[in-house]
Amino acid sequence: MTSFSHAEYKQRLVKTKERMTQEGVEVLLITDPANMCYLSGYDGWSFYVHQMLLVMIDEEQPIWIGRGMDANVAKVTSWLYHDNIIPYPDDYVQSTTKHPMDFVANILKEIGQSKRTIGVEKDNYYFTAKCYEQLKLGLPNAVFKDSTNLVNWVRIIKSxxxxxxxxxxxxxxxxxxxxxxxxxxxxxxxxxxxxxxxxxxxxxxxxxxxxxxxxxxxxxxxxxxxxxxxxxxxxxxxxxxxxxxxxxxxxxxxxxxxxxxxxxxxxxxxxxxxxxxxxxxxxxxxxxxxxxxxxxxxxxxxxxxxxxxxxxxxxxxxxxxxxxxxxxxxxxxxxxxxxxxxxxxxxxxxxxxxxxxxxxxxxxxxxxxxxxxxxxxxxxxxxxxxxxxxxxxxxxxxxxxxxxxx
Amino acid sequence: MTSFSHAEYKQRLVKTKERMTQEGVEVLLITDPANMCYLSGYDGWSFYVHQMLLVMIDEEQPIWIGRGMDANVAKVTSWLYHDNIIPYPDDYVQSTTKHPMDFVANILKEIGQSKRTIGVEKDNYYFTAKCYEQLKLGLPNAVFKDSTNLVNWVRIIKSxxxxxxxxxxxxxxxxxxxxxxxxxxxxxxxxxxxxxxxxxxxxxxxxxxxxxxxxxxxxxxxxxxxxxxxxxxxxxxxxxxxxxxxxxxxxxxxxxxxxxxxxxxxxxxxxxxxxxxxxxxxxxxxxxxxxxxxxxxxxxxxxxxxxxxxxxxxxxxxxxxxxxxxxxxxxxxxxxxxxxxxxxxxxxxxxxxxxxxxxxxxxxxxxxxxxxxxxxxxxxxxxxxxxxxxxxxxxxxxxxxxxxxx
CATH class of the missing domain: 3.90.230.10 (Creatinase/methionine aminopeptidase superfamily)
Known part of the structure; x- marks a missing residue:
């Protein structure tokens, strides 16, 4: 059900990783829904809760992290392996005591990505000041870089x-x-x-x-x-x-x-x-x-x-x-x-x-x-x-x- | 052309200031378009660029800051004095060299609000990590507080x-x-x-x-x-x-x-x-x-x-x-x-x-x-x-x- 061939998504990922290499970014955390869709195919009206696509420079596929009830949308609309679709529990939604970025930080730790150079889309609507604060708290050994519009610049030339x-x-x-x-x-x-x-x-x-x-x-x-x-x-x-x-x-x-x-x-x-x-x-x-x-x-x-x-x-x-x-x-x-x-x-x-x-x-x-x-x-x-x-x-x-x- | 009476907007502002007082916030920077509309009446599809409503605890009216071409929307849809509607030049829009929050910080300095306790909506979509960074850079003597949902909690009881x-x-x-x-x-x-x-x-x-x-x-x-x-x-x-x-x-x-x-x-x-x-x-x-x-x-x-x-x-x-x-x-x-x-x-x-x-x-x-x-x-x-x-x-x-x- 993806809108483009898997080959096309892979090609987009290659171009994204080229830019990541140029900018010294090892892990790219994508919150812009258009960039998430561009690289994974993911398409749902779920960007009103926090969600993210992780691109690791040395991994074949991105990882999708989002709300539990939206994991099925990721399975239906993206080309990702189902193992790469990671849902967070519903009590992270609009909570005052826990934040979805705490969950993201824990995943990054679990998969050995917590000490890398991490690009974030600092000026994207869906990457709030709070998202960044929680990530920095949860990943004290990461080096953060501003990767606003990194994927957008890949998108500028259309297939x-x-x-x-x-x-x-x-x-x-x-x-x-x-x-x-x-x-x-x-x-x-x-x-x-x-x-x-x-x-x-x-x-x-x-x-x-x-x-x-x-x-x-x-x-x-x-x-x-x-x-x-x-x-x-x-x-x-x-x-x-x-x-x-x-x-x-x-x-x-x-x-x-x-x-x-x-x-x-x-x-x-x-x-x-x-x-x-x-x-x-x-x-x-x-x-x-x-x-x-x-x-x-x-x-x-x-x-x-x-x-x-x-x-x-x-x-x-x-x-x-x-x-x-x-x-x-x-x-x-x-x-x-x-x-x-x-x-x-x-x-x-x-x-x-x-x-x-x-x-x-x-x-x-x-x-x-x-x-x-x-x-x-x-x-x-x-x-x-x-x-x-x-x-x-x-x-x-x-x-x-x-x-x-x- | 406002959707509610001026008296109603004033009443909402009173309630907002009560909460600001409780939380020790002297200046509230509002980026949530619903909160901007709730307090000022402002209604336009302009939240895709940075914009803000400033509520000062000791000022009668909020100040609207937004893109030049949207100032007229503020004049048409809000109850604000036209002097309280401050447009920023178009070269701040999606620029890599200047950010609308630099403009906001300068306004706060000019009007003597730069050393106060400033509440920001840290987990609102329209308050990006970059917004917060630029504000902190521009206002080194301000104390920032997280005022996410402060106005939302006023909104919860409807008139x-x-x-x-x-x-x-x-x-x-x-x-x-x-x-x-x-x-x-x-x-x-x-x-x-x-x-x-x-x-x-x-x-x-x-x-x-x-x-x-x-x-x-x-x-x-x-x-x-x-x-x-x-x-x-x-x-x-x-x-x-x-x-x-x-x-x-x-x-x-x-x-x-x-x-x-x-x-x-x-x-x-x-x-x-x-x-x-x-x-x-x-x-x-x-x-x-x-x-x-x-x-x-x-x-x-x-x-x-x-x-x-x-x-x-x-x-x-x-x-x-x-x-x-x-x-x-x-x-x-x-x-x-x-x-x-x-x-x-x-x-x-x-x-x-x-x-x-x-x-x-x-x-x-x-x-x-x-x-x-x-x-x-x-x-x-x-x-x-x-x-x-x-x-x-x-x-x-x-x-x-x-x-x-x-």
Whole structure:
């Protein structure tokens, strides 16, 4: 039932161990659910309790340690030998007297790994300050190193099998964005649009089903377009309003995010100008994507392109993405921003999202792309424009013509 | 646009400060998004970057510190003075050279709070080991204390206004469970059932809209009923299968979770026996809920009731719940389990979920309840039984009779 071949998991492990060797890490303790899944296949909604994947430089397979009731999920979804799946008793869960990391430390002692150089993901959500304290208490002879994003940097270049999953996610986001835009209309509640979006995201297509994206639909509208990470409410869309949708399709935890901006009725000149600027900058930045170019160079093209319009943007315009779990589909490695010298390579995948938000309006138009051998592949096929919804649905002919969103 | 009156937020702050005083904490640094929302109203999907609410024992209002682009969300959703909303620049986001906690430490220095006793939520997902290291580096003269769950323990007793939200969430979960059970049928993909569930959860009712639950629908089926925290797949339901749904309704971040087990076709005796045992134990445990009873006593009634059947369960049978964000709707305070001496009080709300899972089958039936002055209020009105779906839909008459799921 694993999502990839065992050979692929083994290959990922080899690459992880290469990085461990470079950084002098003998044992890597992984708490990031995406990294756990990437190396083992483990996939369950259990990251709300402490759990971990142990990679030892000289052992063939990782060890999974988690809550007792989740050991069966590990057996069902991972390629690990069942002997490598170690459950902890339930009284470790949210206890004030014992901590799952005490259990982990004891396992490391039992298997002779307690005096080694141990890498931990210090800035990962699921590695709390308390986790680290307990590990240090339990393993006084270990040397700890910060291995935040070590596996994430392995993940940044996707295999062809991963790209196929991301392409499926792109088919789902095309359909979902179409449904979302169709649902937005004067008098409709935001929550009802969100419901339609979810239905499209999760049902997927007839050929393959959707998975839950790591971020909920972000859908600021009206004055709230100045607040990019607000979710939905019971407010109704009204004529004259700008509405943003930032969504992803997700297939087996792989994402293809996209955002579009809709205007109900005739947009003002300032909204049109802002949209034109964003699109022009996005087009120019996508044009420059190819292997060998640095992330900061892509951002620079964006910045120079929009400079003449008088608009500016202080925040990054994109980030590496792929496999992930809540709360983020971003990979926390390369960003398209000033100072990021990461060199683009084939099969890196990014979400380029140059949104610009002011205090009372905002526009977002984004694309996810794969770096190819010679340039870039835009993952989703969707009209790259400010979508103006007047009385009749403006998208219908576009979709018919371009055969999108099927 | 706040979800509660300013008076209610002030009251919550008073209670939080009382606990701070008891524990000798002068400045409380809050990273749990539910605690941030509880005290300030702040509500956005921005917890994937570092952010914080500072409560000072001698200041009227908390201070919000977060990413620049999220400051507007704080202005729109919280009751804080705009001067108390402090954005950090975007180059702090996922940087390898600077950390948002450096920014927080500098703010604390600037406002004269750097030499105080500072409480941090050491075991909260959103307070990483790195956060704590950077704070300690930046504030060498502060004394740090572990304030994990300090605010959660204030949250455990709900106000009447909160109870109203939870009741709305219960209306949504009734509808959602009904839709989910109706959708499960031979030959239907799990993802298509999940899509219908989401649509029901998020659209809510005509009177009020739904919010996203902190946990996705958990829906193990067939052999996977042994894996309580697995999500859905593209597999199809088939006749003869046991299918579990664990869902919540959510209204303005307040939850009402529920689980039910469905059997497609005639269930085996072992599934029927297990379901009877779970229901008998659940009924007996709910019967004993009232103010003054300890959590462990409720669990003991469950354990004694099922003992005679030969079944047993090692894990806790429930937990306090209410306001929350991913990855958990549980509050991480009281659990219904051995050794938990928390005394039940009016307006505590729990999810009692005595699931029993074996290696190749499992049954879950749960209820969320509020402790009343004299006993307990079951939040959702839904048939408490193993739901057997034969050729005709068995729920239809039940729903008509009991007027549920409208």
């Amino acid at each position: 062809d099998a991963e790209i196929e999953y991301i392409r499926k996610a792109a088919r789902i986001v095309e359909k979902t964005m179409y449904v979302g835009i169709q649902s937005i209309a004067h008098g409709v509640r935001e929550c009802d649009v969100a419901a339609k979006i979810y239905e499209a995201q999760i049902s997927g297509t007839k050929e393959f089903g959707g998975d839950y994206p790591a971020i909920v639909p972000l859908m600021p509208a009206g004055k709230k377009t100045s607040t990019p990470h607000i979710t939905w409410s019971e407010d109704k869309y009204t004529n004259g309003m700008t509405a943003i949708l930032e969504l992803a399709g997700c297939y087996k935890r792989y994402h293809s995010p996209m955002s579009r901006t809709v205007h109900l009725g005739k947009p003002s000149d300032k909204v049109k100008d802002l949209a034109s600027t964003v699109i022009e900058g996005l087009n120019a930045a996508l044009e420059v994507v190819k292997p060998g170019v640095a992330c900061e160079e892509v951002e620079e093209v964006w910045r120079n392109t929009i400079a003449k319009s008088g608009f500016k943007k202080d925040s990054r315009i994109g980030y590496s993405m792929g496999l992930n779990y809540p709360p983020d589909w971003g990979e926390h490695t390369a960003s398209l921003r000033q100072g990021d010298k990461t060199i683009l390579q084939p099969n890196m995948t990014f979400h380029m999202i140059p949104g610009i938000w002011y205090d009372d309006y905002g526009v977002e138009l984004s694309e996810s792309f794969r770096v190819t051998e010679t340039g870039c592949e835009i993952l989703a096929n969707f009209p790259r424009e400010l979508i103006v919804k007047e009385e009749v649905d403006p998208l219908e002919p576009l979709f018919f013509n371009k055969n999108v969103g099927a | 009447d206004a909160e109870i109203e939200y939870i009741r709305k969430a219960a209306r949504i979960v009734e509808k959602t469970m009904y839709v989910g059970i109706q959708s499960i049928a031979h030959g239907v993909r799990e993802c298509d059932v999940a899509a219908k569930i989401y649509e029901a959860q998020i659209s809510g009712t005509k009177e009020f809209g739904g919010d996203y639950p902190a946990i996705v629908p958990l829906m193990p089926a067939g052999k996977k009923t042994s894996t309580p925290h697995i999500t859905w797949s593209e597999d199809k339901y088939t006749n003869g299968m046991t299918a579990i749904l664990e869902l919540a309704g959510c209204y303005k971040r307040y939850h009402s979770p529920m689980s039910r087990t469905v059997h497609l076709g005639k269930p085996s005796d072992k599934v029927k026996d297990l379901a009877s045992t779970v229901i008998e134990g659940l009924n007996a445990a709910l019967e004993v809920v009232k103010p003054g009873v300890a959590c462990e006593e409720v669990e003991e009634v469950w354990r004694n009731t099922i003992a005679k059947s030969g079944f047993k369960k090692d894990s806790r049978i429930g937990y306090s719940m209410g306001l929350n964000y991913p990855p958990d709707w549980g509050e991480h305070t009281a659990s219904l389990r051995q050794g938990d001496k928390t005394i039940l009080q009016p307006n505590m709300t729990f999810h009692m979920i005595p699931g029993i899972w074996y290696d190749d089958y499992g049954v879950e039936l749960s209820e969320s309840f509020r402790v009343t002055e004299t006993g307990c209020e079951i939040l959702a009105n839904f048939p408490r039984e193993l739901i057997v779906k034969e050729e005709v839909d068995p729920l239809e008459p039940l729903f008509f009779n009991k007027n549920v799921g409208a």
